[in-house]
Amino acid sequence: MLALPPAPQAPARRQVFVATSLAAAAGTTLLGGMLAMWLQFRADAPLRESAKRGMIKDWMPAKIVVPEVATNMMLIGLCVVCVMAQWAVYSAKRNDRTHAGLAFGLTALFGLMVVNAQVYTWTQMGVAVNGGAFHTMFYAITGTMMVLLVSGLVFTAVAAFRYLGGRTKELEVVSANALYWYFLTAAFTALWFVVYVQK
Amino acid sequence: MTSIDTHHAAGTSAAPPAVAAWITSADHKQVGRLYAGTGLVGLLGGLVLAVLVAFERIDAEGYQLLDANSVAQVLSAARLLLTFGAVAPLLLGIAVAVVPLQLGARSLALPRLAAGGYWMWLTGLGLAVASIIANGGPGGGSSDMVDLYVLGTIVMAGGLIMTATSVATSVLTSRAPGMGLLRAPMFSWSALVGSVTLILALPVFIGTSIYLYVDHKYARAAFGGNVGISDWAGWALSQPFTYLLAIPALGMVLDIVPVMGRTKLAQRSAANVAIGIVSVSVLATVTQSTVSLPWDGEKFFDNLGDKIADLLPWGLLTVVPLLGVLGVLGLSGLTLKNGKPRVAAPLVFAMHGLLTILLGVAANVLGSIDDAGLRGSIFEAGTYVAITFGTVTIAFGALCYWGPKLWGRRIPDKAALPLGLLALLATALGSIPYMIAGFADQPAGALDGFSYEGPQELWNTLTTAGFALMLLTTLAFVALALKSFTSGEAAGDDPWDGQTLEWATSSPPPADNFSDLVVVGSATPLADLKSNTNGKDA
Numbered sequence: 001m002l003a004l005p006p007a008p009q010a011p012a013r014r015q016v017f018v019a020t021s022l023a024a025a026a027g028t029t030l031l032g033g034m035l036a037m038w039l040q041f042r043a044d045a046p047l048r049e050s051a052k053r054g055m056i057k058d059w060m061p062a063k064i065v066v067p068e069v070a071t072n073m074m075l076i077g078l079c080v081v082c083v084m085a086q087w088a089v090y091s092a093k094r095n096d097r098t099h100a101g102l103a104f105g106l107t108a109l110f111g112l113m114v115v116n117a118q119v120y121t122w123t124q125m126g127v128a129v130n131g132g133a134f135h136t137m138f139y140a141i142t143g144t145m146m147v148l149l150v151s152g153l154v155f156t157a158v159a160a161f162r163y164l165g166g167r168t169k170e171l172e173v174v175s176a177n178a179l180y181w182y183f184l185t186a187a188f189t190a191l192w193f194v195v196y197v198q199k
Numbered sequence: 200m201t202s203i204d205t206h207h208a209a210g211t212s213a214a215p216p217a218v219a220a221w222i223t224s225a226d227h228k229q230v231g232r233l234y235a236g237t238g239l240v241g242l243l244g245g246l247v248l249a250v251l252v253a254f255e256r257i258d259a260e261g262y263q264l265l266d267a268n269s270v271a272q273v274l275s276a277a278r279l280l281l282t283f284g285a286v287a288p289l290l291l292g293i294a295v296a297v298v299p300l301q302l303g304a305r306s307l308a309l310p311r312l313a314a315g316g317y318w319m320w321l322t323g324l325g326l327a328v329a330s331i332i333a334n335g336g337p338g339g340g341s342s343d344m345v346d347l348y349v350l351g352t353i354v355m356a357g358g359l360i361m362t363a364t365s366v367a368t369s370v371l372t373s374r375a376p377g378m379g380l381l382r383a384p385m386f387s388w389s390a391l392v393g394s395v396t397l398i399l400a401l402p403v404f405i406g407t408s409i410y411l412y413v414d415h416k417y418a419r420a421a422f423g424g425n426v427g428i429s430d431w432a433g434w435a436l437s438q439p440f441t442y443l444l445a446i447p448a449l450g451m452v453l454d455i456v457p458v459m460g461r462t463k464l465a466q467r468s469a470a471n472v473a474i475g476i477v478s479v480s481v482l483a484t485v486t487q488s489t490v491s492l493p494w495d496g497e498k499f500f501d502n503l504g505d506k507i508a509d510l511l512p513w514g515l516l517t518v519v520p521l522l523g524v525l526g527v528l529g530l531s532g533l534t535l536k537n538g539k540p541r542v543a544a545p546l547v548f549a550m551h552g553l554l555t556i557l558l559g560v561a562a563n564v565l566g567s568i569d570d571a572g573l574r575g576s577i578f579e580a581g582t583y584v585a586i587t588f589g590t591v592t593i594a595f596g597a598l599c600y601w602g603p604k605l606w607g608r609r610i611p612d613k614a615a616l617p618l619g620l621l622a623l624l625a626t627a628l629g630s631i632p633y634m635i636a637g638f639a640d641q642p643a644g645a646l647d648g649f650s651y652e653g654p655q656e657l658w659n660t661l662t663t664a665g666f667a668l669m670l671l672t673t674l675a676f677v678a679l680a681l682k683s684f685t686s687g688e689a690a691g692d693d694p695w696d697g698q699t700l701e702w703a704t705s706s707p708p709p710a711d712n713f714s715d716l717v718v719v720g721s722a723t724p725l726a727d728l729k730s731n732t733n734g735k736d737a
Contacts, residue, residue, distance in 0.1 A: 013372040015308040022364045022398050030402035033485065037410060041421065129413070133421035140413040144406070 020176035024183035027148055031187045034141045035194050041133060060134055060199045067124040071196040074117045078185040081110045085156070085178035092163060092174045100174070104160035107181070111153045114188075118146055138195070145191055152184050225314045226710060227307035231296025232605055233317055234288045234362075235598065239677050241284025241324070242591060246670040248277035253629075253663040255646040257656055262647055270646050271338030275429065276331045278436040279352075281587050282444070284324055287359055289594040290447045294366050294390040297601050300701035301384040303375030303719065305711045308368040316361030323355025337428040342415075345425045349412040352432070356401045356408070363394035363401075370394075375700065377719040381471055384699040384722070385464065386597075389450020389474045396443045396481040403485045404435045434484065437579065438563045441586045442480035442520055445556055448593040449474050449527045452549040455600050456531045458695050459546035462538030463723055466530055473526030476519050483516035517567050521560045528553055544612050545695075547619035548596025552589045555626040559585030562634055578637020584662075585630040588669060592622040595676055602680070603690030603706040610683040618679070621672045628665025632658035698726035 041059070048058035088103035122142070127135050159177040162170065221229065252273055255265055265273055299307045307313055327348050330336060335344025370391035374383060383391075411431055414422045422431050434440060453474070457464040464470060531553065540546065562582040566573045573579070595618070599610045633641075636658040639651040649655075693702040703725050704713055721727050 013308070015368050015372045018371050019309055019312070019364050019368045022367055022395070025395075026360055026364075026398045026402045029399050029485075030406045033403035034406040034410065037407065129417045131420075132418060133414070136414040136418045136421060137410055139417075140410045143413070144409055 014172045017172045017176045017179065020179050024180060027183055027187060031141075031144065031148075031191060034144060035190060038137055038141060038194060041137065061131070064125055064127060066196050066199065067121055068196070070117045070121045070124065071192060074114045074121075075189060075192050077110050077114045077117065078181070078188050081107055081114070081181050082178070082185050084110060085181045088159075088163075089171070089174050089178050092168070092171050095168060097164065097168065101160070101164050104156060104163070107177075108153060108156050108160070111149065111156060111181075115146065115149055115153070118142065118149070141191065141195060145188060148184060148187065152180055155180055222318075225310040227299050227310055227313065228296050228605060228707065230307075230310070230314045230317050230362075231292045231294075234292025234295060235594075235605070236292075237321060238285050238288035238292055238594075239673070239680075241280050241288065242673055243670070243677070244328075245277055245280030245285050246666060246673060248273055248280065250663060250666045250670055252277055252646060253659065253666045256641075256659040257663060259647055259649050259655065259659075265646065267647070268340065271426075271429070271644070272331050272334075272336045274644065274646075275337045275436070276328065278583075279324075279327060279331075282436050282441065283320075283352075283355055283359070284328075286441070286444045286587055286590050286594075288320065289591065290393070290444060291359065291362050291366065293451070293594065293597050293601065294386070294394070294447055295362060296605050297597075297701060298366055298369055298387050298390050299373065300604060300704065300708060300712055301387045301699050302369065302373050302378065303700045303713060303717055304369060304373035305713060306373075307365055308373050309365045313362045313365035316358045316363075316365065318358070319361060320355050320358030323351045323353065323358055326351030327355060337425060337433075339425055342425075345428070346412060346416050349408050349415065349428065349432075353405050353408045353412070356405050356435075360398055360401050360405075363397040366390050367394035367398065375717055375719045378724075381468065382719060382722045384450075385453035385470055385474070386447065386450040388471060389447045389453070392474055392478050393443060393446035393450075396446065396478050400440065400443055400481050400484045401435075404432060407432050438559070438566075438582055438586065439480040439483040439517070439520065441583060441590070442477060442560065443484060445586055445590045446474060446477050448552065448556070448590045448597075449477065449524070451593050451597045451600075452527060452531060452553050454699070455545045455549045455596060456534050457538070458600075458697050459543055460535045460538030460540045461696070462534060463698070463726065464530070465533040465537055467722060469526060470530050473523045473530065475523075476526075477523035479516060480520045483520070513567065517564055521557075521564055524553075524557050524560050528557055542616070543599075543695075544610065544615035544619055545596040545600035547616055548592050548599065548622065551619055551623035551626075552591075552593030552596065555585045555589030555592065555623065555630070557589075558630065559583070559587075559589060562630075566637075572640070573637050575643055576637035577633050577641045577643050579643055581630045581633030581637060584633065584665075585626060588622070588626040588629060591673075592619070592626065595619075595622065598680060600695065601701070602684060603694055604701055604704075604708060606684035607690060607707040608684050608687040609690040609694055610679055611688065614679055614683075615676070618672050618676050621668060621675075625665050625669035625672055628661050629669060630662075630665070632661040632665070636662075693725075696729075698723035700724060 042057055045057045045059040047055045048062075050056045050062075084103050084107040088100050088107060091097075091100035091103055122139075127138055129135055129139050155177050159173045162173055221233070224230065251264060255263060295307060295313055299305070327336070328351075330344040330348035330351055331339065333344045334341040335346075335348040337348075339345045339348065367390075370380075370383060370387050374380075380388070380391075411422050411428055414420060415424060415428075422428075453464060453470050531550065559582045562578070562585065565571055566578050566582055598605075599615050603609050636655065639653050639655070641651060641655065641658075642649050690706045692704065692706050694706070695702070700713075700717070700719070703717075717724070
């Protein structure tokens with residue numbers, strides 16, 4: 001019978017963390033590709049006269065106004081989410097369940113705030129989905145971002161239930177949750193600049 | 200010393216599984232078998248449509264079997280089935296089944312993700328095909344069915360990403376102790392490279408499809424409605440995206456060749472690099488870089504900087520993958536030259552597939568030069584056929600080679616060998632005449648109403664014969680595989696005298712693959728062990 005040397009104890013494999021990294025890479029190319037197409041359509045748009053800025057690209061219709069407070073708060077909110085998610089990692093590593101639970105709760109709360117702000121933005125901008133190229137692409141890209149945000153909330157809920165339910169040694173899920181929110185924040189920063197600032 | 204005898208649970212995996220067990224199983228071997236089996240069915244479907252399309256091109260004056268309204272849909276369905284219904288599931292399925300065994304792992308990483316990916320892919324593909332049948336798809340007449348087609352392709356691509364993530368995570372995290380990434384078997388390495396490129400490229404396809412879906416459903420203002428689907432998302436059914444699907448096939452070749460050559464792989468590090476550099480195609484996939492050669496009518500050294508600036512991106516994205524495939528071919532030849540090759544079906548399939556992939560990749564380099572005037576011609580279909588059929592041919596070889604680990608039985612070599620020769624002939628007939636017709640400006644998307652000087656009926660008849668031959672070869676292979684894997688000769692644990700860890704467990708492996716973790720000290724742990732054992736015996 002063939003025999004190979006015995007192996008030492010298997011090292012920690014961090015499969016969830018690695019898979020989350022790959023998912024973040026996939027999300028980056030998803031939103032990167034969509035933003036690239038957005039910029040291409042914007043670059044191809046004809047010029048029009050703007051009262052404040054002279055000749056500009058006729059991409060976003062003049063009557064549509066971006067509620068900048070809400071969109072800026074989304075960005076700030078996501079930055080806070082990252083801090084909260086990292087706090088959960090910090091607390092979990094020190095086996096501090098009370099603070100970890102609080103951090104998970106705040107992560108979810110600020111995440112919900114961002115989702116709420118996105119819905120508010122949609123209602124305030126009054127973009128009719130059948131209005132034209134800008135309109136459909138606006139809902140496609142912000143809708144995709146919304147799906148990613150909601151999946152982040154689900155991830156946080158799963159990580160919190162697993163940790164608070166007693167699986168306190170499996171810290172990689174907590175770390176992966178934080179990584180995913182870092183990715184979401186970076187992705188939204190790009191979307192925020194292209195869609196809401198540069199328009 | 201730790202035994203790696205794993206026959207203790209072999210009886211449980213040999214029992215015929217119930218339907219529910221098949222549906223809910225997260226065993227990587229089961230998921231791999233599902234992927235590969237469904238891929239073969241998709242391949243047959245795609246080839247039937249391909250034969251139909253090629254047959255219509257023979258007589259360019261009037262349609263024989265199709266009508267003008269369904270041309271775009273049938274073309275799309277054939278490409279969809281061949282690319283996402285056959286090549287992708289065949290390659291991913293074999294990776295899902297074999298990679299954990301090669302790594303010495305007891306299971307795939309996140310196996311439920313891979314299983315969920317399979318069902319998601321199958322659902323999406325089913326929706327897309329059903330929508331085409333119901334007058335949807337690119338150029339379809341039913342608005343709702345066009346929407347369903349786009350939605351189906353999004354779901355399908357999402358499923359493939361899930362499975363690819365599972366495969367890549369396995370290679371990154373589940374290797375046996377001592378097995379660094381560069382010691383991983385070549386197929387596992389190529390599965391990692393191929394999976395990562397899919398993880399990066401398919402989301403771009405999904406993003407584009409989301410735009411297409413929302414625009415088509417609500418406004419039809421930006422992307423050209425149903426006709427625009429092929430313009431915006433058709434790149435996923437063409438080169439260089441097909442390269443990404445072919446990357447794991449290159450690793451299959453580099454695992455099969457040394458075992459069949461009864462030697463070790465020559466220049467192993469170079470093989471890692473050769474497979475790795477094909478992955479730059481992921482950039483070419485999303486940028487669709489073409490070039491216009493800037494030398495015409497000028498002195499060679501005039502504006503040399505501008506000329507190099509024009510050529511560099513094209514060279515990096517289009518020529519470098521060709522170098523990678525050439526490298527794999529060269530290293531395969533060198534390995535066989537160093538060894539004592541035995542002519543077995545896996546080797547014949549692998550080398551023939553590799554040669555046709557090389558033909559396709561080289562042809563695509565030519566096709567991407569604007570000055571060649573091949574854009575929009577059927578030349579592209581010729582390169583597609585060469586790469587797709589070549590990849591499928593290698594997958595056939597892989598099923599012959601790793602079949603014992605998937606089903607516990609092996610395909611008889613004498614019966615499979617002629618199929619390897621037929622596959623080469625079919626691919627040559629299916630691709631080269633299209634390439635020649637492309638130089639005569641036969642259009643890509645038309646089945647009727649074109650003409651050019653030269654034997655246009657001959658080229659299209661030859662191609663039809665090639666597709667029909669590939670269909671017959673596939674039918675024969677599927678029949679042979681079904682017979683062999685259900686009632687054929689039982690394979691031993693190591694029927695090929697293998698070098699890597701998958702041959703150290705039983706055929707088929709038990710549910711948990713290996714009874715003990717093992718330490719790996721080289722890239723060919725089993726070969727080293729055998730030589731040590733033989734040395735002691737002597």
